[in-house]
Each structure stands twice: as structure tokens, then as C-alpha cells.
Amino acid sequence: KTRSLLFHFTFDEMLSFLHKAAVASTFIGIACTGSNVEYKLKPSHKIAEELKQLSRQYPHLVALSTAQEVFNLPTVGTQNDCTFDSDVEGCRNYFLTLFDSKAHPTESESYRAIPEVFLSGALHGNERVGPTAVLETAKLLLEAAECESLPRFITPPSPDTEKGVEWQLQAQEAASCRQEFLDRGISDHQRKWLARLVSTRRIVVSPMTNALGYDRNQREEDGIDCNRDFPFDVTSERLCMRTICGRTVNELFRQHLFQMSLTFHGGTEVVGYEWGAYPYLHNLSPDDKAQVDISSIYSRFAGSFQGTKPYPTGTMNDLVYAVHGGMEDWAYAGSWIPDKVPICKPKTYGGYSETKSVYNDSMLRAFNMLIETSNQKIPQTHLGTSQDLLDDTSSTHNGHVARNIRLALMAIELVEPYISIWGVDYIPLENDIVPMTTHTSRASKRSKVMQIPGDRQEITVSWFVGGGFDVASTNILYAKWDDVPAVIDGSSQPSTANMGTAFKTTRASHGPTRWKEGWQFDETKKHEGWNSDLTGYPMFNATIDLTEFRPGDQIAVFVTAQVDQGWTTQSNGVSPKGIGPMSHIVNARTNSEWRHESAGKVIQGRKDWFSIPLTLLISDEEKIADLSDRFIIHDFESSSEFDNEEETTRESSKSISQDEARGSGSFSMTFLIAISLLCAVILFGFAYVYKTVGRRKGRERVSDNEDMFAQQFEFDEELELHEMD
Ligand SMILES: [Zn+2]
Known part of the structure; x- marks a missing residue:
């Protein structure tokens, strides 16, 4: 049967068939790997592993650091804690910095002016939705930004060069990652939105701020409550900056100008804002109007699902309780209510420099909202899935992790108009x-x-x-x-x-x-x-x-x-x-x-x-047309850019026609059966066909763009030759 099939086809038909088979197997591949993820709360070793993986995978968009390496803070715990970091005793405090270092090189104005956001997954180690939610937020943002950055050349280089081959690969990668986003219910526009957030903000993500507590599944860090350890309205100068999680946050705020921040907790369901300290028990903050607007969209965008309501919003004093030394009010008011801010003199870990709790007028003016994620500190069910993540605020796909990913995205969105x-x-x-x-x-x-x-x-x-x-x-x-x-x-x-x-x-x-x-x-x-x-x-x-x-x-x-x-x-x-x-x-x-x-x-x-x-x-042209310096290939095989078939000289009669390529979605059952019979042939065909199609299209694109820019658009030589990567 195989033989008769083979002889029956002409060469062009054969190529067409191979192409269809290649497309089909690509689709089958995507379907098998599956892009819809059911969220699970991740243990500390898994989070550490994924953080390292993200920093390896997206080196131009994210950096992974530790408070030990950057701020010279000690690790906490013993050799039995955070055993995944076997080279040190105790736990490191990891944080990711999402930042588009290509768009904002260190000498640029935007490097200094880009708005900054801080996400803390957990100050209490047994309140466990936050770490997974902020890690998944970072992952989603990076996937979208990476995908949107492809292909990374202004104009397709000649397909015969090494760069040309790279461009072809990047264009295919772009088409496939965009399709994966669509498959999980994230539209083209939403993907571009996520990419914009990455490229226009600096986002510091600390999933396990209390690294030891999270590893041990305990509230405190070695017996001390991190969220009573900040120098705001504390009862003694000995009672602040005792913990490494507190000092890690302190150092990060000293190094940045955070405007927006989220601090995730659990045990109840609340989005809380100022005030949360005793001196202001029945007061609102001077930023109340904005806090009402922002907490309200956090609640609405997070949404609800079976067994939960949208988060109630209000002041921490009203909805939770007042505390001494809470991170929230410290981050909001530490720079402008100096009489509530002592100079900390802790005795733990050999003390901590007194200069570290002296703040200038700028460091501590953030909206640092308290997110109490869930009544259960460690919910086992209804965590949500990645399907339709950005739309689905009230159904089966929503859950504790899913809704807090959205909430975190909203903080990043709102930091700057x-x-x-x-x-x-x-x-x-x-x-x-x-x-x-x-x-x-x-x-x-x-x-x-x-x-x-x-x-x-x-x-x-x-x-x-x-x-x-x-x-x-x-x-x-x-x-x-x-x-x-x-x-x-x-x-x-x-x-x-x-x-x-x-x-x-x-x-x-x-x-x-x-x-x-x-x-x-x-x-x-x-x-x-x-x-x-x-x-x-x-x-x-x-x-x-x-x-x-x-x-x-x-x-x-x-x-x-x-x-x-x-x-x-x-x-x-x-x-x-x-x-x-x-x-x-x-x-x-x-x-x-x-x-x-x-x-x-x-x-x-x-x-x-x-x-x-x-x-x-x-x-002098008759049509409105997008001539932006990077055309995106939505679908590598059927982009409308290549529709003007008549104007194109065919390079090879063996190439697949546009019509055939476009019709490839409607392959029949016969082809599916044939796929299983012709596995080896397909593999060869896959490589050959993509190469042929890609090369021909690459040529068309080069000539199109050269014409446009040469005839109508006079740019600086330097810019014209500038390459993005
Ligand atoms: Zn808590």
C-alpha cells in the first residue's frame, strides 16, 4: 500500500503532502505537550530550581540574585534546612529582577526612570499561595516577553547567511510560541500587554522572602516574626531588623525606588492598605483615594470561584488588625513619618549597621498592599489553571494561584500610566x-x-x-x-x-x-x-x-x-x-x-x-500599510504579507504554492493514517520543506523591505544597518 501511494503522487503533490504531514505532526506535537497547566503549590527546592532555570533561559530579561551575595547577609538555618543548596549551611534568600537590559542599558535615562515594583511571596513561611503565585507571574511575563521579542532582526537577512538561517528559526519559534499562547487562551493582544509590562518596568520578585520559614513550613524565621520586624511603630529599637527576611526586604527598598509592592500572606481573604498601625486605628491615609481604586481593581481582576468571593478591600486596621513593626506601613510611610521610625539595634546575627534603618526622603513611599490570599494557609484544592488565565475571573479555571497571578499583574500594570x-x-x-x-x-x-x-x-x-x-x-x-x-x-x-x-x-x-x-x-x-x-x-x-x-x-x-x-x-x-x-x-x-x-x-x-x-x-502608494521595522509572522505558512503572488517571481517550480500551504489545516483522515506509515519520510520532508519554503519567503521579505525603505524612507545609515540583537 505504501508503494502504491508513493507512485500515485507527482513530485509536487508529494511535496505538498509532506508539507501537510509536517504541519500535522507539529500540531500533534503541540497537542501532546499541552500548554494548560493546573497550578500546584511548589515546595522550596522546586521554587529555587525554577528560579535558576528562568535566569538561565532568559538572561537578557531577568537576573537571579541572593541577599547573601548582593547584600552580604548571612544564611539562616542549619545544614538540615534548604538542603537543595548543599554548598551552604541554611537558606539563601533568592530574588529575581525582571528588567529589559537591552531596552534600558545602564547609561540610559530610562534605566534610572523606569518604574519599579516589588513582589514578596511570603513573610510567613506557612502561608503558601504567594510564593507559587509570584513565581508563576514571573514565568508568564518572561515567556510572553521572550516570545514577543522574536524574531530579533529589523529586516530578514539574506537566507544564505548564518544570520538568515537564525532568522528563519526565530520566525518559526515566534509562530509556535504565539500559537501556544493562543492555545492557552491568551490572545495576541494580551501577550503583547504582558511583554509591554516586562519591557517598561523593573520588577523585583522574592518568592520565598522568609526562605527558612518556607522551607520549614513555619510562620516565623527561626522563631521571629518577619512581619513585626520592620522599623515602624515598634516598641523597642531592639525589636526591628532582627530577621534576615526583614533585612532582605530592607536592603531591596534601599536599593530601589519601589512605587508598587505586594506582600502575600494567608489565613483570611483581604486586600488591605493603610493604615495598619496602632497610631492610626480609625484613620485613612492621605493616599486613600488611590488606595481605594487600586485595591478595588485588584479584587475585581482577581475575581472569585467556587467557595470564594472576590477579596474584600479596606484598611488593614479595619479588616485585619493593627500591628507593631509591619512591613506595609513601613514601606508606605517610613520616609515621611520619621518619628515612628527608630534606628534599629538588633543583636541577632552579630547586629546590623545602624545606618541601614536611616532612610532618605524617597525610599519608603510605596503602595505596599497586604494580600491575604485564602482562608486556608495551605489550600490543597481550587488552585486554578493557566487556561484563559487573563479572562477567566469567575469560573472553574480560576483558583487561589490563578487569581493572585492576575492580581500581581495588575500591580505591575498600574505602577505607571x-x-x-x-x-x-x-x-x-x-x-x-x-x-x-x-x-x-x-x-x-x-x-x-x-x-x-x-x-x-x-x-x-x-x-x-x-x-x-x-x-x-x-x-x-x-x-x-x-x-x-x-x-x-x-x-x-x-x-x-x-x-x-x-x-x-x-x-x-x-x-x-x-x-x-x-x-x-x-x-x-x-x-x-x-x-x-x-x-x-x-x-x-x-x-x-x-x-x-x-x-x-x-x-x-x-x-x-x-x-x-x-x-x-x-x-x-x-x-x-x-x-x-x-x-x-x-x-x-x-x-x-x-x-x-x-x-x-x-x-x-x-x-x-x-x-x-x-x-x-x-x-504615493494607494494603501495604508504598516511599515514598522519588524513584521511579525503570525503564521509562518500563511501570512498575508505574502499574498501578492503575481508580483513574485517563483524561484522554483518545486516550491509549495501559497494556496496549498494555506489549505494545510484541512488535512483528512487519510493523511493521518499515512503519517503513521511514512514516519521516516516525513522527518526528511519536514526538514526539506521548511527549508525550501523558508528560504523563498525570506528572499521575498528582503526585497520587499529593501524597496520600501530604499525608495520611500531615508534613514540614517547607522540605523538602517542596525541589528536588534
Ligand atoms: Zn501572614
């Missing part, structure tokens, strides 16, 4: 933020580029706003790139004063972001061209008058927005009174006078937030 330009005339831009790309020398000029027909009188630009709740105003600014002041590089936030006089403005209306409570999509405003997975987003639109521009003009379009101006309002019962918001996160978006620097990091307050610019290229 941003504007994402979505598209032009309802045609979407392919890329949002591509991780691991350099942002120097106005690289932004070509990271979002739309070709606009020269006879257009006006076009509509659409965008959405994130990182906040209320958009007070949002505008388009546009000018020819030639007239944009040199100081505007398009990647760091400009000051309004530096924008010069060349820009014209179109105002759009104000409105909510998608995180605003009660916001609902208005179906009547849905435009036909809108991508279906964006119907959950309030979109802003404004038109640009093009009559003064000519073919060849390159126009820079910035969108600005003012966000959450209502956060400065003071509630009744605030204490201390009359001082206004004290946190970085509120002031950073409401107060342009706000400036704090510490440990090489800076927070500059601003009212106007700027998007990464969109370049409009006025051309």
Missing part, C-alpha cells in the same frame, strides 16, 4: 512594545510606521490608555520629524516644555480606561475594523489634518494623556491631615514638581504622559 497607539483608520499596528530592542538614536522613529496615501485629507488615529483609571484629557501632537527638537528621542518621557513650537494638537475626549469600575463597552461605538480581542478596551480616537503634508514627509505623532487627577482629593478622616498624597505613585502622575532620586533611580512627577511616537509616512 501609558498610552499605546493602536492603529490608523482602524487598521492596527502590528507591534506594541517589542522587548529586547534598543531605543537609542531615535530608534522609535521606525518602530511604529504607517504608510499613508498622499491624497488623504485626514486620518484617524486610535489609542488606548493603561496604567490608570480616569483619563482626564488626551491629545494628539504631530509635526514633521525634521521639526521635532533633537532632545525628543521618542523613547524617554519628554517634558512639555521641550516639545518646541512645531507641534499641532488635536484634542480627543476624556474617559475611562478599561480598569475603571463600571466601565462597559458600548457596542454601538464598535467600528467594523476593530480587532475582536480589543472590544474590552475603551479606545480614544482623533483625526489629523494632512492637507499641509506632501509625499515623502515623515510625520511624528505623539499621544499625551493626563490620568487619575482625582487621586489628590483628601477623604474625611485622613491622618496626618493637610499634607496631601505622600506616595510616589499618586504624585508621579498628579504633581509635576515631584522629583525623587535615590540609589541611582529617579521618579519625576508629570501630568502629561507621552506615547511612543507613531511615524506617518506620506507616500
Whole structure:
């Protein structure tokens, strides 16, 4: 039978068949490996192992460190603790730093200004949802950022070179990881959102902050409660900074300017905020408005599931109880209520330098919310799965781990407002933020580029706003790139004063972001061209008058927005009174006078937030087209980019036609049977067919791009040749 099958086919048919078989086996492979994970609480050795694995797997996006190595703190415990680290006695305190070091090299302004988030998995070692939740959060973010960064070349290099082969491999990898995200219910847009979060924030993740307690499954660290060990409203200067988990957190806050932080606990279900200390038993904080908004979206985005309700939100004093020496109020107020902050003189571990509990005006102004994850400290069931993770806030897929991954993502989202330009005339831009790309020398000029027909009188630009709740105003600014002041590089936030006089403005209306409570999509405003997975987003639109521009003009379009101006309002019962918001996160978006620097990091307050610019290229072409410097191959075999079959000279009659390639999804049962009979042939065919198809397409892409850029787009030589990786 095999023989007759083989002879029956012509060579082209045979190739086509092999190709289908190759595609089929790829799908079968994906189905077998499975991308839907049922979450389980991980023991300490497993967490340590996975942390090491992440740092090996994503070296440009994450660094793994320990408090021992970076801060010279001792390990705690004996040779019977944390035995997975057999080279030391006791436990190390591991932490991950997620940071896009390619986008923000150490000498760049954005290295200092990027907003910072801290996630602590557990200060109490027997409250065990947090460590797994923050580890899974880090893993998801890194997977998305890595996937979104592929392929890592501006234009496909010649397929005959080593780089060309690498590009082909990266393009295939990109197609397959994007498909895996879709399979687990994470849309293209959601994947880009996750990648944006990684590339625009610095996120420090400490899954097992109390490493010894977590390893021993005990609340305290060697008998001392970590969450009574912070120098805020303690009863004695001897009673703070006694623990290594406390000192680890202390050192991290001294080294960063965290604006947002989460501290995971368990034993009840609460999202709690200030105050949580005795002096403020019945008071609200001067940042109460923002704390109410943020805790409320934490609760809603986390959601509920069988046997649980959405997290109640409120002050820790009201919903939990007041404590001395809690991490929460220390992280929020340690820099601006100095009379509650003693100089710690602990006797443990040979003492601790007194300078370590002297804080400058900037270190301790974070929103550090208390997350009590679950009534059971170690829940065994209903942990949730990775399926539909970002949408499924109220069903069987949700669970204790799943909902706290979402909650952690929300903290990362809200740390800073941003504007994402979505598209032009309802045609979407392919890329949002591509991780691991350099942002120097106005690289932004070509990271979002739309070709606009020269006879257009006006076009509509659409965008959405994130990182906040209320958009007070949002505008388009546009000018020819030639007239944009040199100081505007398009990647760091400009000051309004530096924008010069060349820009014209179109105002759009104000409105909510998608995180605003009660916001609902208005179906009547849905435009036909809108991508279906964006119907959950309030979109802003404004038109640009093009009559003064000519073919060849390159126009820079910035969108600005003012966000959450209502956060400065003071509630009744605030204490201390009359001082206004004290946190970085509120002031950073409401107060342009706000400036704090510490440990090489800076927070500059601003009212106007700027998007990464969109370049409009006025051309003689008839169609609007995305010319951004990296086209993404959604589906390596059927990308619409390659549709203009007539214009392409076929290189080889043996190549598979576009139609055949596109039809490959509908292989029949016959082919499935044939697969099992022709295993060896398929393996050969797989390699051969991918190579042939890939090479031909690589050529087309090179010539397409060369034409576009050579004829219509004159960039600096340096930029043109610049390679991303
Ligand atoms: Zn606790």
C-alpha cells in the first residue's frame, strides 16, 4: 500500500503532502505537550530550581540574585534546612529582577526612570499561595516577553547567511510560541500587554522572602516574626531588623525606588492598605483615594470561584488588625513619618549597621498592599489553571494561584500610566512594545510606521490608555520629524516644555480606561475594523489634518494623556491631615514638581504622559500599510504579507504554492493514517520543506523591505544597518 501511494503522487503533490504531514505532526506535537497547566503549590527546592532555570533561559530579561551575595547577609538555618543548596549551611534568600537590559542599558535615562515594583511571596513561611503565585507571574511575563521579542532582526537577512538561517528559526519559534499562547487562551493582544509590562518596568520578585520559614513550613524565621520586624511603630529599637527576611526586604527598598509592592500572606481573604498601625486605628491615609481604586481593581481582576468571593478591600486596621513593626506601613510611610521610625539595634546575627534603618526622603513611599490570599494557609484544592488565565475571573479555571497571578499583574500594570497607539483608520499596528530592542538614536522613529496615501485629507488615529483609571484629557501632537527638537528621542518621557513650537494638537475626549469600575463597552461605538480581542478596551480616537503634508514627509505623532487627577482629593478622616498624597505613585502622575532620586533611580512627577511616537509616512502608494521595522509572522505558512503572488517571481517550480500551504489545516483522515506509515519520510520532508519554503519567503521579505525603505524612507545609515540583537 505504501508503494502504491508513493507512485500515485507527482513530485509536487508529494511535496505538498509532506508539507501537510509536517504541519500535522507539529500540531500533534503541540497537542501532546499541552500548554494548560493546573497550578500546584511548589515546595522550596522546586521554587529555587525554577528560579535558576528562568535566569538561565532568559538572561537578557531577568537576573537571579541572593541577599547573601548582593547584600552580604548571612544564611539562616542549619545544614538540615534548604538542603537543595548543599554548598551552604541554611537558606539563601533568592530574588529575581525582571528588567529589559537591552531596552534600558545602564547609561540610559530610562534605566534610572523606569518604574519599579516589588513582589514578596511570603513573610510567613506557612502561608503558601504567594510564593507559587509570584513565581508563576514571573514565568508568564518572561515567556510572553521572550516570545514577543522574536524574531530579533529589523529586516530578514539574506537566507544564505548564518544570520538568515537564525532568522528563519526565530520566525518559526515566534509562530509556535504565539500559537501556544493562543492555545492557552491568551490572545495576541494580551501577550503583547504582558511583554509591554516586562519591557517598561523593573520588577523585583522574592518568592520565598522568609526562605527558612518556607522551607520549614513555619510562620516565623527561626522563631521571629518577619512581619513585626520592620522599623515602624515598634516598641523597642531592639525589636526591628532582627530577621534576615526583614533585612532582605530592607536592603531591596534601599536599593530601589519601589512605587508598587505586594506582600502575600494567608489565613483570611483581604486586600488591605493603610493604615495598619496602632497610631492610626480609625484613620485613612492621605493616599486613600488611590488606595481605594487600586485595591478595588485588584479584587475585581482577581475575581472569585467556587467557595470564594472576590477579596474584600479596606484598611488593614479595619479588616485585619493593627500591628507593631509591619512591613506595609513601613514601606508606605517610613520616609515621611520619621518619628515612628527608630534606628534599629538588633543583636541577632552579630547586629546590623545602624545606618541601614536611616532612610532618605524617597525610599519608603510605596503602595505596599497586604494580600491575604485564602482562608486556608495551605489550600490543597481550587488552585486554578493557566487556561484563559487573563479572562477567566469567575469560573472553574480560576483558583487561589490563578487569581493572585492576575492580581500581581495588575500591580505591575498600574505602577505607571501609558498610552499605546493602536492603529490608523482602524487598521492596527502590528507591534506594541517589542522587548529586547534598543531605543537609542531615535530608534522609535521606525518602530511604529504607517504608510499613508498622499491624497488623504485626514486620518484617524486610535489609542488606548493603561496604567490608570480616569483619563482626564488626551491629545494628539504631530509635526514633521525634521521639526521635532533633537532632545525628543521618542523613547524617554519628554517634558512639555521641550516639545518646541512645531507641534499641532488635536484634542480627543476624556474617559475611562478599561480598569475603571463600571466601565462597559458600548457596542454601538464598535467600528467594523476593530480587532475582536480589543472590544474590552475603551479606545480614544482623533483625526489629523494632512492637507499641509506632501509625499515623502515623515510625520511624528505623539499621544499625551493626563490620568487619575482625582487621586489628590483628601477623604474625611485622613491622618496626618493637610499634607496631601505622600506616595510616589499618586504624585508621579498628579504633581509635576515631584522629583525623587535615590540609589541611582529617579521618579519625576508629570501630568502629561507621552506615547511612543507613531511615524506617518506620506507616500504615493494607494494603501495604508504598516511599515514598522519588524513584521511579525503570525503564521509562518500563511501570512498575508505574502499574498501578492503575481508580483513574485517563483524561484522554483518545486516550491509549495501559497494556496496549498494555506489549505494545510484541512488535512483528512487519510493523511493521518499515512503519517503513521511514512514516519521516516516525513522527518526528511519536514526538514526539506521548511527549508525550501523558508528560504523563498525570506528572499521575498528582503526585497520587499529593501524597496520600501530604499525608495520611500531615508534613514540614517547607522540605523538602517542596525541589528536588534
Ligand atoms: Zn501572614
